[in-house]
């Protein structure tokens with residue numbers, strides 16, 4: 001249990017669920033698999049803002065084939081821990097993916113709504129293939145039918161923060177994936 005130094009603690013104290021070193025090892029393995037599966041490339045990594053920014057930065061550096069990077073802004077949560085059920089595209093993809101192999105890079109698959117809608121959206125933009133990489137998978141809350149091709153860790157139904165994931169915009173910069181202590 002710890003209180004990150006200098007950070008306003010709105011749901012603290014926190015407990016480390018997945019330490020940074022473990023995340024790194026897992027992402028290196030995912031990067032190697034993606035490099036193998038999509039050789040000789042290029043592959044387009046499409047990060048879903050904002051939660052995926054840390055994962056995408058590390059995953060991209062673990063991939064050894066030519067890689068292009070774009071971001072798409074999507075929001076399925078307001079400032080709460082429950083899904084609003086609707087998805088808004090807040091930033092259109094800044095990359096031409098027509099005829100390209102695309103990998104959606106998400107921080108976490110929860111209900112699956114975000115990934116399902118983004119997959120449809122990218123298909124309409126002419127991608128040759130669409131795969132999904134999710135750092136975390138919370139399968140117990142799934143309502144939309146999705147396929148995750150690359151999963152970092154499967155976790156129980158707990159609200160997690162850190163490594164890009166937020167609670168009302170706080171905690172994204174924590175190097176570990178953490179959960180509030182009950």
Ligand code: IMP
Nearest residue numbers: 051076109110111112113114159160165
């Ligand atoms: P989905 O559409 O229900 O699958 O929700 C996916 C989005 O909800 C993720 O991209 C996250 O931004 C957010 N989310 C879901 N679970 C958590 C969590 O435990 N912590 C922080 N954000 C979460």
Ligand code: MG
Nearest residue numbers: 049050051107
């Ligand atoms: Mg997200």
